[in-house]
Amino acid sequence: MSWTTVARKDFHDARRSRVLWALSATFLALAMLVAGLYAFVPAITAEPRVSTMGLLGFLASPVTLFVAVASVVACYKSVVGETESGSGKLLLSLPHTRRDVVLGKVVGRGLVLAVPVAVGLLSMLAVVFAGGVPFSPVEYAVFVVVTLFYVLAYVAVFVGVSAMTTSTTRAATISVLLLVVFEVAWDVVPLGAWFVASGFQVPSGFLAGNFGARPDWVTFLFQLPPSGAYQNAIGGFLSGSGSEPFFLTNWFSLIVLALWGLVSLAIGDAGYRRADL
Amino acid sequence: MAAIELEGVTKQFGDVTALDDVNFTVEEEEIFGFLGPNGAGKSTTIDILLDFVRPTEGRAKALGFDAQRESLAIRKRTGVLPGACQVYNRLTGRQHVQFAIDSKGVDDGPEALLARVGIQDAADRPAGDYSQGMRQRLVLAMALVGEPDLLVLDEPTTGLDPNGAREIRRMIREERDRGATVFFSSHILEQVEAICDRVAILNRGRIVAVDTIEGLRKASGASETLSIAVVLIPEGVIEAVEAVEGVRSVGVEGDVVTVHTDGGNKTAILHALEDCGAEIRDFTTQGTSLEKLFAHYTKHQETVVTGGDSS
Numbered sequence: 001m002s003w004t005t006v007a008r009k010d011f012h013d014a015r016r017s018r019v020l021w022a023l024s025a026t027f028l029a030l031a032m033l034v035a036g037l038y039a040f041v042p043a044i045t046a047e048p049r050v051s052t053m054g055l056l057g058f059l060a061s062p063v064t065l066f067v068a069v070a071s072v073v074a075c076y077k078s079v080v081g082e083t084e085s086g087s088g089k090l091l092l093s094l095p096h097t098r099r100d101v102v103l104g105k106v107v108g109r110g111l112v113l114a115v116p117v118a119v120g121l122l123s124m125l126a127v128v129f130a131g132g133v134p135f136s137p138v139e140y141a142v143f144v145v146v147t148l149f150y151v152l153a154y155v156a157v158f159v160g161v162s163a164m165t166t167s168t169t170r171a172a173t174i175s176v177l178l179l180v181v182f183e184v185a186w187d188v189v190p191l192g193a194w195f196v197a198s199g200f201q202v203p204s205g206f207l208a209g210n211f212g213a214r215p216d217w218v219t220f221l222f223q224l225p226p227s228g229a230y231q232n233a234i235g236g237f238l239s240g241s242g243s244e245p246f247f248l249t250n251w252f253s254l255i256v257l258a259l260w261g262l263v264s265l266a267i268g269d270a271g272y273r274r275a276d277l
Numbered sequence: 278m279a280a281i282e283l284e285g286v287t288k289q290f291g292d293v294t295a296l297d298d299v300n301f302t303v304e305e306e307e308i309f310g311f312l313g314p315n316g317a318g319k320s321t322t323i324d325i326l327l328d329f330v331r332p333t334e335g336r337a338k339a340l341g342f343d344a345q346r347e348s349l350a351i352r353k354r355t356g357v358l359p360g361a362c363q364v365y366n367r368l369t370g371r372q373h374v375q376f377a378i379d380s381k382g383v384d385d386g387p388e389a390l391l392a393r394v395g396i397q398d399a400a401d402r403p404a405g406d407y408s409q410g411m412r413q414r415l416v417l418a419m420a421l422v423g424e425p426d427l428l429v430l431d432e433p434t435t436g437l438d439p440n441g442a443r444e445i446r447r448m449i450r451e452e453r454d455r456g457a458t459v460f461f462s463s464h465i466l467e468q469v470e471a472i473c474d475r476v477a478i479l480n481r482g483r484i485v486a487v488d489t490i491e492g493l494r495k496a497s498g499a500s501e502t503l504s505i506a507v508v509l510i511p512e513g514v515i516e517a518v519e520a521v522e523g524v525r526s527v528g529v530e531g532d533v534v535t536v537h538t539d540g541g542n543k544t545a546i547l548h549a550l551e552d553c554g555a556e557i558r559d560f561t562t563q564g565t566s567l568e569k570l571f572a573h574y575t576k577h578q579e580t581v582v583t584g585g586d587s588s
Contacts, residue, residue, distance in 0.1 A: 005379045009368070016367035016403075086363040089329060090416065093357035094380035095349050276290075277329040 002096045006104025007111070014074065014112045023070045024116030030066060031120035032127055034059050039131025052136040053238050055128065056143045060234045064227045067117065067151050068183050074113055075158035076175040078105045079272060080165050088277050098272050102163050102265060110155045114148050121147070142237045149254065150230040153261040157226065160264030164271035182225040190221030220247050226260050229253040278341045280305045280427055280458035281326065286335035288321055288482075295321045297482040298335070303460055303475075308453050310473035311462040318482040319462040320360045323431050327357060340427055351427075353381065356420035360431030360462070364412050366405025370396060373404060374418050383423040390418040395444065409436035417445065421452070428452055430461035434468050446472050478574050485574045501562060503536040503546060508556040510534070517549045532558075 014020060037044050038055045047054050079102060082088035091101060121144050128135055158175050165171040194203060194215070205213025223232040236250025246252055281303035288296040296318045303309040313319050324330040325337050328348035337344035339351045364373060374387035391397045394414040399407065404415060413436050420428060428449070434442040449459050449472055463469050469476055470490055478486040478493075486493055510529055518527045523539040524546065534555075536546055543562075550557060 002380065005376070008379070009365075009372075009376045012372060013365050013367050086359070086361050087365060089324075089327075089357075089359035090362045090364065090419070092329065093327060093352060093355075093359055093420075094377055095352040096380060097349060276331070277324065 003100040003103040003107065006091070006096055006101055007107035010078070010105055010108025011111050014078075014109060015115075020074060020112055020116075023073060023113075024119070027066055027070070027116050027120040028123055030062055031059070031124040034062055035124040035127035036131070039127055039133050050131070050133045052128070052134060052139050055133055056139060056234070056238060059124075059143075060231055063117075063147060064150075064230055065183060067113070067147070067154055068179055068227060070113055071151070071154035071158050072175045072179050075105075075109050075155055076162055076171045077168050078109055078159050079163040079268070080171045081162070081168050083166075083275065083277055084168050092277065099269055102159065102269050102272060105162075106152070106156050106159045106261075106265065109159060110152045113151050113155060117147060117151055118144065139238055143234060146230070146233050146237060146254070150226065150233075150257060153226050153230075153257040156261030157264040160261075160266075160268030163265075163268030166275065182227055186225050186228065187222070189224075190218045193221060194218045216245055216248060223248065223253055224256065226257055229256040229260070233257070278305065279303060279338075280307075280340060281309075281460055282336075282338040283322070283325075284336045286322070286325060286332045286337055288318075288325065288330065289333045295482050296325075296332070299479070299482070299484050301477050301484055301487050303458060305458050306453060306456055307474040308449060308459045308472050309461070310469035310476040311460060311479065312464070312466070312469050312476055313462070313479035314464055317479045319464075319479055320431055321482075322479070323360065323429055323462065326429060327352065327355075327359075354425055355427045355429060356422065356425035357428075358413075358416050358420045358430040358433050360435075362416060364404040364407070364415060367403055369401050369403055370407070370411075370415050370418075371400040373415055374422065377419040377422040381423040385422055390421055391415075393421065393448070394418045410438065410441055413437055414441070417448070421448075424455065424457070426457055428457055428459045428461070430459065432463055433461055434463065434465060442468060480574065501538050501543075503538065503543065503560060503562055505534045505536070505547070505550060505560040506558045507532055507534060507550065508558055511554040514550065514553045514555060517553050518546055521545045521549050 035055060038058050039050060042050070045054060045058060079088075082091055092098070096104075125135075125140075157178070161174050161178065162171045165174060191206070194206065195201075203213070222228055230253070232248070233250045233253040236253070279302045281301075283299050283301055286296055286299040287294070299318075299322060311319055311322070321330065325332050326339050326344050328344055328351075331345060340354055342348075342350045344351065368376070370391055371387045374390050378385050378387065387400070388397060391400050394417050396407075396411050396414050396418070399411060404412060407415065413433070417430075417433065420430070430449075433445050433449075437445065446468065449461070453459050473490060475487065475489050476493060477484055510532060514534065515527045515529060518524060518534065518536055521538075521542055522545070523542040525537040525539065527537075528535045534550065538546065547557060547560070
C-alpha cells in the first residue's frame with residue numbers, strides 16, 4: 001500500500017501551503033454567507049418557507065464552481081510540479097511505482113480539499129440553527145457525501161492532467177481550458193448538437209427554456225460535465241427522481257462523475273509512466 | 278553477482294545522443310567513482326539505473342535486477358542521492374527522513390540518521406529554510422535509510438564545504454565497510470581519488486576508461502605539480518630535487534619551489550629539500566595527477582584504456 005505513504009506525505013506537504021489555507025477560508029466564508037443569506041434574507045429565494053432542502057439547493061451552485069476552481073489550484077502542479085522541480089526524483093528514488101504516486105496524489109490532494117469543504121459545510125450548520133431553518137439530517141448528509149464525491153472526481157481530473165503533461169505551464173493551460181469548457185462554455189455543446197441534429201434548424205423550445213421540449217439525449221449532454229453530473233445527482237437525491245430514463249437519474253450521474261475521474265487518471269497514469277523525469 | 282551492470286546502453290533525446298554504447302560493471306562492496314565533466318551523461322546513466330529515463334538501446338541491471346522491469350526491487354534495496362534534486366520546502370527534515378523510512382517499510386529512527394549527517398538540530402525546521410549543504414545532508418540521510426545494499430550518489434559533495442565533503446567521504450567508507458556498494462559520480466577529482474577503488478571516466482556519452490586510480494595514472498603518464506614554499510632557497514636545491522626519481526622538472530620563483538613529477542614521490546622530494554637545508558613552510562599539490570589524467574582522457578577521446586571501442 002505504497003500510495004498511502006505518498007498520500008500522507010502529500011497531505012502534510014500541501015496542507016502547509018498558504019494558497020490552500022486561503023481557499024479554505026474562502027470556502028468557509030462562502031458557505032456561511034450563502035447560508036446566512038438564505039436564512040436571514042427571505043427575499044433572496046422565491047420559496048414561501050425555508051427548509052434544509054431549499055438551502056442545499058441554493059448552496060449547490062456556488063459549491064459547484066468553488067470546487068472546480070479550487071481543484072485546479074490544488075492539483076495542476078501536483079505531479080508535474082515535482083518532475084519540474086526535481087523532487088520527483090527524490091520521490092521515485094524511494095520504492096514507489098509511478099501509479100502509486102498518481103494515486104497517492106489524488107488521495108492527498110483530495111483530503112486537502114475535502115477537509116475545508118467538510119469544515120465549511122459543518123460550520124454552516126450554526127447559521128442553519130441560528131436562522132431557524134428546519135434541519136433534516138438525511139438530506140444534509142447526502143449533500144455532504146455527494147459533494148465530497150464530486151471533490152474527489154474533480155481532483156482526479158486535474159491530477160490526471162498534471163500527470164499527463166510535461167510542464168506546469170502546460171498543465172495550467174489545459175486545466176484552465178477544461179475549467180472554462182466545463183463551467184462556462186458547456187451549454188454550447190448540447191445546444192449545438194441539438195441544432196445540428198435538427199438539420200441546422202432551430203428546434204422548438206431551443207431558446208425558450210422549455211425543458212419539456214428537450215430530447216432526453218440533449219438533457220444528458222447538459223449533465224455530462226462533472227459539474228452538470230454533480231448538480232443532477234444533488235437534485236435527484238434531494239427532490240426524488242421521476243420517471244426519467246436511467247441515464248438521466250442521480251445514480252447514473254454519480255457513475256458519470258466516477259468515469260471522469262477514472263478516465264483522467266488512466267490517461268494521466270499512462271503519460272506519467274512513459275515520461276522521462 | 279555484480280552490483281551494477283551496463284551493457285551497450287545508448288540514450289538519445291531527440292537528435293542528441295546522451296549516452297553512446299556504455300558498458301561497465303561495478304562489483305559488490307567496492308567504491309566506484311563515475312567521473313566526467315558536466316554534461317558528459319553521468320546523471321543520465323544514473324537516471325537509467327533508477328528507471329527515471331529509459332535507454333534507447335541496451336540493458337542496465339542493478340543488484341541482479343533489470344532496471345526497467347524490476348525497478349521497484351532495485352529501489353527497495355538502494356539508497357539514492359539524486360543529482361540536482363529538490364527537497365520539499367514545507368516539510369521538516371524529520372518528516373523527510375520519516376517519509377523515506379515509511380516508504381522503505383523499515384523501522385529506523387529519524388533522529389539517529391539526522392544525527393549521523395549532522396543536522397539533528399534542524400530536525401524540526403522546514404527544509405525550505407536549510408542551506409544547500411544541509412539539504413544535501415538531508416537527502417543523504419534519506420539515502421542511508423534501511424541499510425541499503427547499493428548507494429547511488431550523484432555529485433554528493435555539491436554545496437558542501439571541505440569539512441562536509443570529508444565527512445561524506447568518511448560515511449561512504451563506513452557504508453562500504455558495512456558491506457554496501459557505493460557508486461558515485463563527480464566532476465571533482467580529489468573526491469574520487471581520495472576514496473575510490475575503481476573509476477570510470479565518461480566523456481560526451483562515451484566511456485573512455487575504466488580502471489583503478491593507480492592503473493589510470495600509469496596508463497596515461499599523468500604528472501603532478503608540487504608547490505613548496507620554503508623560508509630560504511639553499512644552494513643546489515634544483516639539482517638535489519631533480520635527482521629524485523620521477524621528477525621531470527624543477528623551477529624556483531621567489532621562495533617557492535615548483536616540481537613537476539610523475540607522482541607518488543612527494544615524501545622523497547620533501548626529504549631532498551630538507552637535506553639541502555631548506556625549511557619548509559607550506560606545500561600544495563596544484564592540479565592533482567588525476568586532473569591531468571582527466572584532461573588527457575576527455576580531450577583525446579580516441580585514447581581508450583578499456584571499455585568501448587576506439588573508432
